[in-house]
Amino acid sequence: MKEFFASLYEWFGVIPLYSRDMGDQLRGWDITCTDYIATPWYVYIGWIMIILTGFIYALQYHIIDNSRLNKKMHWWLFALLIVALNFLIAFTIPFNTLQASDYCNQLNLSVSDCIGFGLSNAVWSLILFVIISTPPLIRRFSTNCRLTTFWKP
Amino acid sequence: MARLFIFAIGGTGSRVLKSLTMLFAAGIKPSSQREFEIVPIIIDPHKSNEDLKRTERLLGNYQSILNEVGLNNGFFNTKITTLDKLVASENRISGSFTFNLQQVANTRFKDYIDFNQLSEPNKALTDILFSGKSINKRGEEVDLLDIEMDIGFVGNPNIGSVVLNQFKDSKEFQEVANNFNADDRIFIISSIFGGTGAAGFPTILKNIRDAMNNTNIDGRGFLQDAKIGAVTALPYFNIEKDIDSPIQKSDFIGKTKAALYYYKDNVTGNNSVNSLYYIADDYSGKPYKNDPGDNGQKNDAHFVELASALAIIDFLETPDRDLTCVGGKAVNPIYKEFGIRNDSADIKLSDFEDNTERKISLRLSQFTLFRKFLNEHASSAWEKQPWSMGQPELNKQFFDDSFYRTNVTEFLSSFGDWLMEMSNNKRGFSPFNLDSNLDSLVKDKTVKPGMFSSVDYGLYDDRLNKHSKGKTYRSSSQKLISLFFKTTEDILISKFGIKN
Numbered sequence: 061m062k063e064f065f066a067s068l069y070e071w072f073g074v075i076p077l078y079s080r081d082m083g084d085q086l087r088g089w090d091i092t093c094t095d096y097i098a099t100p101w102y103v104y105i106g107w108i109m110i111i112l113t114g115f116i117y118a119l120q121y122h123i124i125d126n127s128r129l130n131k132k133m134h135w136w137l138f139a140l141l142i143v144a145l146n147f148l149i150a151f152t153i154p155f156n157t158l159q160a161s162d163y164c165n166q167l168n169l170s171v172s173d174c175i176g177f178g179l180s181n182a183v184w185s186l187i188l189f190v191i192i193s194t195p196p197l198i199r200r201f202s203t204n205c206r207l208t209t210f211w212k213p
Numbered sequence: 214m215a216r217l218f219i220f221a222i223g224g225t226g227s228r229v230l231k232s233l234t235m236l237f238a239a240g241i242k243p244s245s246q247r248e249f250e251i252v253p254i255i256i257d258p259h260k261s262n263e264d265l266k267r268t269e270r271l272l273g274n275y276q277s278i279l280n281e282v283g284l285n286n287g288f289f290n291t292k293i294t295t296l297d298k299l300v301a302s303e304n305r306i307s308g309s310f311t312f313n314l315q316q317v318a319n320t321r322f323k324d325y326i327d328f329n330q331l332s333e334p335n336k337a338l339t340d341i342l343f344s345g346k347s348i349n350k351r352g353e354e355v356d357l358l359d360i361e362m363d364i365g366f367v368g369n370p371n372i373g374s375v376v377l378n379q380f381k382d383s384k385e386f387q388e389v390a391n392n393f394n395a396d397d398r399i400f401i402i403s404s405i406f407g408g409t410g411a412a413g414f415p416t417i418l419k420n421i422r423d424a425m426n427n428t429n430i431d432g433r434g435f436l437q438d439a440k441i442g443a444v445t446a447l448p449y450f451n452i453e454k455d456i457d458s459p460i461q462k463s464d465f466i467g468k469t470k471a472a473l474y475y476y477k478d479n480v481t482g483n484n485s486v487n488s489l490y491y492i493a494d495d496y497s498g499k500p501y502k503n504d505p506g507d508n509g510q511k512n513d514a515h516f517v518e519l520a521s522a523l524a525i526i527d528f529l530e531t532p533d534r535d536l537t538c539v540g541g542k543a544v545n546p547i548y549k550e551f552g553i554r555n556d557s558a559d560i561k562l563s564d565f566e567d568n569t570e571r572k573i574s575l576r577l578s579q580f581t582l583f584r585k586f587l588n589e590h591a592s593s594a595w596e597k598q599p600w601s602m603g604q605p606e607l608n609k610q611f612f613d614d615s616f617y618r619t620n621v622t623e624f625l626s627s628f629g630d631w632l633m634e635m636s637n638n639k640r641g642f643s644p645f646n647l648d649s650n651l652d653s654l655v656k657d658k659t660v661k662p663g664m665f666s667s668v669d670y671g672l673y674d675d676r677l678n679k680h681s682k683g684k685t686y687r688s689s690s691q692k693l694i695s696l697f698f699k700t701t702e703d704i705l706i707s708k709f710g711i712k713n
Binding site: 124127128130131185203204205206207212 | 510531595597599602671674675678679682
């Protein structure tokens with residue numbers, strides 16, 4: 061699971077948005093610089109991203125499920141909320157670690173790495189929201205948003 | 214399906230028929246086991262009568278809507294058809310709702326009866342029977358014998374009874390007789406205080422009951438013992454005083470008494486009618502323009518016409534066993550009147566007695582809510598809400614199409630005019646705040662309190678989306694009618710507490 065999320069966030073090595081050291085830190089490289097035995101942040105943040113995106117999807121499509129909040133503009137507003145929250149989570153956690161110097165001192169981490177990881181998480185949350193809400197399979201259970209996608213109505 | 218042949222005579226006949234069409238459009242149905250197909254036949258020599266033209270147009274739109282969407286969709290749930298649809302193709306009569314009175318247009322009464330060909334004694338007798346003055350369509354005073362009948366019989370039933378007697382030899386009557394079955398019924402609408410209705414009712418009734426002696430027609434036995442109902446409107450409106458007009462309000466009571474006296478022997482006295490409804494209102498309200506007919510005669514809709522239309526629904530609910538005839542005579546003739554709970558100048562739904570309220574409140578409110586949505590909100594919801602975007606789509610193209618723009622819009626506009634006219638009339642019928650917010654649409658009915666209870670177009674869209682979810686429809690037009698019926702019913706029951 062760790063390597064699955066790692067490959068997603070690192071974009072399969074194609075377009076890394078942050079350094080390899082940040083990747084090691086998120087894999088759980090411990091403070092004594094011996095092994096990957098610390099908190100596996102990739103897994104935690106990955107699951108938080110999935111759950112949060114799923115919850116906000118459910119909020120719009122099945123909990124609020126309101127005829128006043130079913131236009132594409134509203135889809136984009138909820139998408140913005142998802143992206144912002146996921147960015148904040150993915151930025152804040154490594155940033156706090158960075159501020160507290162609570163990591164292996166051989167790793168070279170910076171704020172731009174935190175921003176890069178936040179962006180990566182935000183983009184994946186957006187992709188997930190598109191994936192959940194585009195095919196009619198799940199959204200057809202909604203009453204007022206059953207035809208709402210990012211391009212209509 | 215059994216049929217109800219409705220003979221709507223004169224201006225009142227047309228206006229009552231209009232009210233009945235509105236009730237049917239709203240989905241009001243008689244609570245009887247049997248379904249009836251309605252065959253209206255308007256009898257009025259005054260072809261340029263605006264009331265007649267409005268009713269004809271309304272019936273035409275109703276028929277077009279029904280042809281497009283079919284039955285069992287809630288609104289427009291009673292089949293209304295023209296007489297020609299019942300007739301074999303080789304013997305077609307005009308496909309209209311009006312009875313074609315022969316030799317009336319541009320004809321003086323004396324020419325109609327070939328006065329100049331009569332012998333001197335007959336001329337003298339005719340002079341006595343048809344003495345007096347009236348006005349012609351140019352407003353000039355003329356002898357009664359010189360009256361031109363294009364504008365009706367101008368309050369002269371003695372002329373009407375002669376001219377309308379051609380009914381028995383008409384193609385229309387033959388077709389009614391030829392297509393009349395044992396389960397079918399007949400209803401006659403007339404007023405008693407004018408010319409056309411007062412003369413037409415007993416004339417038509419007599420010709421039906423005397424069908425056995427009419428060799429021109431088939432199905433005579435069925436017709437002779439037909440279950441016949443009738444509503445006769447006694448004076449119910451006021452007219453402006455105009456000393457030059459042949460129509461005077463002061464004559465209404467005298468004419469009514471004379472006609473009732475005649476009916477005592479020839480209608481009620483000989484048990485010709487199975488069920489007769491007397492409708493009247495002595496409330497002296499806002500006067501109508503005094504128009505004998507030469508200006509088109511366009512009278513505002515009146516509550517009494519709605520009450521008269523309810524008489525037809527009541528007649529259809531009457532079981533067969535109460536409408537038995539033997540030898541052309543009703544075995545147990547029924548006579549009814551109509552009353553309301555409160556003597557209110559502006560009648561609301563709560564002023565009705567329970568039975569009437571239960572019969573019409575919900576459906577009439579539904580149709581009003583349907584019209585309000587289409588007028589005020591449809592354009593902001595189409596192609597934006599799932600109820601509109603789901604298959605078959607109710608999209609802009611549908612709302613721009615002639616079916617919607619012509620038939621539906623015109624019908625709903627007439628419905629709005631009808632409500633408005635009844636509301637402005639005195640005595641008025643104003644159960645709805647037509648221009649208010651949705652939550653105060655129905656007077657005397659407050660929206661049930663609750664945290665999320667406001668009734669607005671958001672809630673309307675929610676309910677439309679809910680009722681359209683997972684449903685299949687034959688066509689967009691059927692979806693429009695069926696979906697809005699279900700949705701408006703839901704909103705009015707759950708939010709306004711109107712009982713079904």
